[in-house]
Amino acid sequence: MASTATWMRPSVIKAIFIAGFGVLLHSAISAAQHRSFQRINRQVREAGSVDASVEDLNLPLDIWLETLTSAVLVLWCFVQMTVKLKVIRPEAEYENRTSESLDFRPSFMVFGQKESLYKLRLLDQTAGEAPLPVEGHANASQHPDQDEVTVEDAPQLENDDE
């Protein structure tokens, strides 16, 4: 069940859910009524001393169908209403990642560079100049698609400008 019903408005789903719940309730009541009807029948039969040991446990077909369809409907609506399902494809998890996440490893962060990128950026803002002196990567990759090749993309190794 990877797809969510985006073509249906939430209010519609809610309405179906309430209706389905009503039908489910109705089928429960009919089942109970059927049972009590059987019990009365049995008592009558016992009074008439007919063979009473055989009890018919089966419900009539219409109650069966009503229960099943309404239960499936209610379950489906419930899933649609509450949770946002995730796509099962394994690569979906990584689709929104950019090279930024590949080049950032928090455990190996390097501190103590006094000319930190943050300060450079602050200087930059005050001077009103756009580009930063960021050198290319060792295995230089182009970033033609990214609008923001910013300080975050700067390799951590190459802070040789002290």
Place this chain on the structure above:
Amino acid sequence: MTWQEARDRLKKIKEERLRRSDEVVELWEGVLSKNTRKLGDEVWTVYEQVCIAALDCDRLDISRNCVKLLDARFPNSSRVKRLAGMNLEADGKFDDAIRMYEALTKADETDTLSRKRLIAILKTQKKYRDAIEELTDYLKTFQNDQEAWLELVELFCHELDYNKASFCMEEALIHHPHNHLYHQRYAEIRYALGGFENIDTARTHFAKAVQLCRWNTDALYGMCICASHLAISQKATAQKRRDNQRYGEWASNQLIEKHSDKLGAEGRSKVKNISLLLEQLQV
């Protein structure tokens, strides 16, 4: 911005592993520092995150304050001690920091984060050879640490040892075969190595990266370059040359399509420039 939004943004930055240290510090100073009570127990993880971000931004006043508060709450925690060590590093007191981390690793041999900090100090001191040695030693024990494998890739690339870098990248690739960035990086290293076979492998991995993520423009460009190289290579068979011709054309068409989608109507002349440049790539 409300404090809830700021909190969620911090969480997102942490989960997606983004280096937005300046943003974290701004959020902390602007919004969250006035609402520490409302954060409840979450405040301690926020302090940790802000502390590291502040160190990255060279805002030692903030990071010292965070460590002080954390130390008051968790007096004997190794996690807080590590943060204090990072503060020392940022101050340039490497010897003190090394002593601190060594005490931590001695107390708990599985304290991988402190060991990684020791390697990071070597990196700060520009002792890249030593860092590589330490890191390979570390990876002998903790082979499933893909962050460390990636770090080793970067160190080897820095030393221009692409053969070893490609081996390490393969290790990382085994851990996450569905990550398009890993395929892309592996292909880039292979392309940097050069030679017919390496470029052939690079082309395959660029193609895989594009298959896994259709928006990966870097990989499309890589595919263009590799395919055009292979299409005129002397070593390739006629069939292979023809195939690569087709792959290259497909990739450049994809690129033009993507650029014209993004630029819209007014960017038509720019798209034309791009297609001219792509033709030049096919030398």
